[in-house]
Amino acid sequence: MPHPTTSPDASATSATHREIRQQPAAWRDLRDLLARQGPALQGFLAPLLAREDLRIVLTGAGTSAFVGDIASEALRRTLRRRVESLATTDLVADPLGVLAEPLPVLLVSFGRSGNSPESSAATRLAEQVAPEVHHLVITCNAEGRLAREHTTAPRSFVLLLPEQTNDTGFAMTSSFSTMLLAVLLAFEPGRAAAVDALAAAATSLLDRAPQIDALLDAEPRRVVYLGSGPLRGLAQESALKLLELTAGRIPAFHDSPLGFRHGPKSIVDDRTLVVVHGSRDPYTARYDADIVAELRQEHPRRVVHLGAEDFPVPGLDGLDDGLRAVALASFAQLLALGASVRLGCTPDNPFPDGSVNRVVQGVRIHELPLR
Incomplete structure (x- = not known):
């Protein structure tokens, strides 16, 4: 990068x-x-x-x-x-x-x-x-x-x-x-x-934009986002943001912490950044902690436990994971924006050739036959 x-x-x-x-x-x-x-x-x-x-x-x-x-x-x-x-x-x-x-x-x-x-x-x-x-x-x-x-x-x-x-x-x-x-x-x-509380949490992430951008200093070749329950959908959205704003030049993946071990974990190497969205649910959080510990043992300094001890987001205590996702989305947005700029893309229009559009083009809707 x-x-x-x-x-x-x-x-x-x-x-x-x-x-x-x-x-x-x-x-x-x-x-x-x-x-x-x-x-x-x-x-x-x-x-x-x-x-x-x-x-x-x-x-x-x-x-x-x-x-x-x-x-x-x-x-x-x-x-x-x-x-x-x-x-x-x-x-x-x-x-x-x-x-x-x-x-x-x-x-x-x-x-x-x-x-x-x-x-x-x-x-x-x-x-x-x-x-x-x-x-x-x-x-x-x-x-x-x-x-x-x-x-x-x-x-x-x-x-x-x-x-x-x-x-x-x-x-x-x-x-x-x-x-x-x-x-x-x-x-x-x-x-x-x-x-x-959500506004305060997001503001704390926005204020830490330089810290988030610094995660790109090691020039990751790919990024993985993990999350369970409502945070799995956030992991998928986070991966898409990186793909979109870098015009696909940094591959991004998503999964659940438990599902990741069943094959997808094979993509992780020393040039992979993994972001684990920490769940508020104490039971689910145990699985988040397990995958974080496992990945850190294999690839130190390549794992971010978002919303947990090493990357806390003040203001989210007491909120469930659906609400937490509203604020935590700012992290992936800032990371994707930083990656886009570093790669020389234009964030407002990463695909100047029109191959991918703000509003999808080329979809033909077919009539459903009456049955």
Whole structure:
């Protein structure tokens, strides 16, 4: 990896840098927004959640899908009911398979722009396949197709996030964390009290950007992110951020601490950086500690135990892993931004040739034959 550059994008002039740093303020704006819209939102959700047969499905594509992966794990624990994550890419490709059960569905759709081809197609296919569908749309773009199609729909509620979260940079940063926080608070509004703690935790990470960037001084050839429960979805999102902002020049992988031993661990060498997201759950945390100790014995100084003793994040005590993920995401965003700059990429547009786009291109939606 080249030494740090002095390009303009290395400074705060890039949108990506600004959007990473705006997250604490965006979360506070979200809290204020939910205070205003909360009664209407709860009026929409309450009768649905009273139905024992309701299937709650969280859906999105790419980073938006990882919002669902994290939130579904967290909400299952606290709501003590069925909540699942199903990517729009899977729903669109196999609607009859993934929605095979004849149950009413609350489809929670995430979209930064709301213009991805699969986003609207997933809502339409759910209507076609499931016996009854209600829609909660969480989006950052009032002008997006997803918002426009559902704003006046009779069984839909559109939760439009603060305007600044419609990230203009290539990679989703503040849009990701704010959508994640939004869905957690939508289903559990009493947890809004955690917003200040999350903002303080993220600010502590933002203030340590030089320390995070210094992890790149050893020029890692690849990075692995590990996490369990809700933090496994964060590990996947963290890996994607590095791939996106470095245009794939630094391979990134993700797994759970236990699953990593079953073959994937073979990629670790002295040029591999491993980041283990520390769980708050005392039982799960034992497995985090085990893999950290094992890797450090084999590859000293190549392991970061994020949110634990060696890389603590003040303010997260008492918060569950779903909420912790909101703040911990800043670590991977900063690491990816630093790697992008060092490699001479342009973080706001890592693919100037158009081979990969901010809003996915080239997807053709096929009609589902009636059966």
